[in-house]
Amino acid sequence: MIYSRALNEALHRALGEDARVVVLGEDISDPYGGAFKVSRGLTTAFPDRVKTTPVSEQAIAGISAGLALGGYRPIAEVMFGDFLSLCFDQLLNHITKYHAMYAGQVTCPVMFRAPMGGHRGYGPTHSQSIEKHFLGIPHLRVVAASPYHEPYDAFADFLAKDDPVLFVEHKLLYPKHITAPTDGRVGELLASHAGSEGVLPSVCLSLVPREECALTIVAYGYEALLAASVVEKLGMEDELFCELVVPAQIAPVDFAPIDASVSATRRLLTVEEGTAGWSWGDRVAASIQRSHFGRLAKPVEVLASQPTVIPGARRLEQEMLVGAHHIEQKIREALS
């Protein structure tokens, strides 16, 4: 099943099974069903608890906060992740504060769903992966959609816990088929789940067993899909073997699966589509270099997009955003 369809079914299921769930966002009413059609059918099936909103991101975020304080489980669709900047005050100064600043008297479990990412020619303000600006906000969990994780699991995790979540969905995943590990494989790749108790598990992918891999790659979202294709290609064609670790939760980082893999490979490359500098990979690199100090064969490499605006022209965008060719080049350098 393609990702957007699975996401849509997951929303139907969450609303159907849990009367606390409320969905709101811009242009989500039927028949349109949201800019990426992920919310299709929801206003028809649950008219009381699903509402299309005016173009008012601050209010969407603030009303979600109030719903959560009032005992509901709002899931807010932010039409383009870029627009999360307009929700930032609510996220930083309200939603993630309430539980702690009121000494645990209340919880404020809001989930934001945010379509991110480029490679589609949408230009500077509709293509970004701005999640790095939300990493490290105390009491916020950031979870990334991936082709190897069922989307409902992210909702179940949100509904089972009491903290706010930012769910980042790369737009290019919407038309892709979900290939969660089955029987220890994803296509040609060996696949396993790994992670700490209580955290959404990471998926580990490799062509050969970990002990034969010379490099760990950690990537999330659409970049994980690109990285997996490169891992398979380089293994098949050049016998360059890597293990790819794909987390679902990207903040706080569950280091256990990365640690385990790097312990075997002694090399790490991080890959993300967000811009370079103060990035997710920088944070992962700092921790791994500290915990594996003296045992790494090479410094950790961080691959991120160029720190500039995302051009509208496709030929320029392809150079600026991390693509498969950039990942391949970095892997070859790391293993040279």
Next chain:
Amino acid sequence: MEAFQPDPRLFGRPADDLDARYYRRMRFIRRFEEKLLQLFEEGILAGTTHCSIGQEADAVAVMAHLEPGDHAFSNHRCHGHYLARTGDALGLYAEIMGKDAGVCRGIGGSQHICAPGFKSNGIQGGIVPTAAGIAWAQKLSKSNDVSVVFIGDGTLGEGAVYETLNIAQLWSLPLWIVLEDNGWSQSTPLAANFAGDMRMRFEAFGLPVSEIESTDVKAIDEVVAADVARVRETRTPHVTILHTYRLCNHSKSSDARPEEEVKARWATEPLVIHAPRLDGGAREAIDADVESALDEVIEHARALP
């Protein structure tokens, strides 16, 4: 958890007549904040605080009409609202003193207070959509509760307010916005901050507005009693504009308002207006009650770990 029982010397008894109860509660808030400012001068409190001296009638009148299930969201200037809602002097003193017995265990401090049916936050405007979300939750739960949010004239500069006005009216939310216009946004007079007509800003969204320029708790009481009843019955939003005046500084330090202007306003502050409705003996008894109760609370709070 047992419901908090306020000290009758601060909050009154059910048998009290309305004039006496309102006088007592306003006197309680006034003296609480005056003593708080003294504690700052004494140097035992850190940070800052925003007092509401001169605006006590708003808090007392509004809170008198809330039911236990209602929710009040307040702002940086929240002491009066909190005390009028809960009567909890010890919890608030201890909170501002940073004690573990504080209502938020010392984490929230002066501006970030939480109790059943009450919250405050120190960011301008952001509490308005949150109060609307609470109103939507009340509506989804099919209760008769209302969600009230206090804003000031300065908050009318924040865009989140207008996003929320539109949605509250569009979705018929039981949201009651109480605007305390005290004429000054910190050190900036309304005229330097505000274009157009205050009432029309709300009416443009189709919201009904009541408006009163008064520091008389009984006059305000009459207006807000009708307004909250309307929100409760119709499950639709309403705005109440209370034109008032802040006699104290915005926060701890001077905000450079004209001395003559402030001085003139002391002649029409809520206690001066309301006190003549009580006979001298009753008034003195209440003053003595409030004084002794607050001094005990402060002594208790000082001794807390």
